Amino acid sequence: MLIALVQIIGGFILLIWAADRLVAGAAAAASNLGISPLVIGLTVVGIGTSAPEMVVSAIAALQGNPGLAVGNAIGSNITNIGLVLGVTAIIYPLTVESGLLRKEFPILLFIMIIATLLMADGMLTQRLTVISCW
Numbered sequence: 001m002l003i004a005l006v007q008i009i010g011g012f013i014l015l016i017w018a019a020d021r022l023v024a025g026a027a028a029a030a031s032n033l034g035i036s037p038l039v040i041g042l043t044v045v046g047i048g049t050s051a052p053e054m055v056v057s058a059i060a061a062l063q064g065n066p067g068l069a070v071g072n073a074i075g076s077n078i079t080n081i082g083l084v085l086g087v088t089a090i091i092y093p094l095t096v097e098s099g100l101l102r103k104e105f106p107i108l109l110f111i112m113i114i115a116t117l118l119m120a121d122g123m124l125t126q127r128l129t130v131i132s133c134w
């Protein structure tokens with residue numbers, strides 16, 4: 001039990017040190033290449049938050065469980081988009097112009113119909129299932 005606790009604490013210390021070195025290195029690279037530190041910071045955060053999901057999806061796919069990989073990708077995207085838009089809307093209300101809605105709604109509707117057809121049999125497959133109304 002004590003060895004496991006020491007390993008966990010050591011892992012956290014190593015993780016914090018490595019994250020600090022990664023951010024410092026990325027900031028130095030941005031400075032040398034003339035890239036905005038904001039872009040580098042967002043890239044590091046994006047990779048850092050997506051890396052665990054990519055590892056889980058890769059392991060699941062290699063172990064013959066692609067459903068877990070697909071569910072992980074879909075669920076994480078829905079959660080990330082929902083949380084980002086939700087927190088943003090709470091802090092600062094979003095204004096959407098009607099021209100944008102006229103342009104985006106047909107695309108969104110088409111994607112939703114395709115996703116519904118793909119999931120009509122309760123499984124996400126590449127085969128389109130026609131929903132019978134009779």
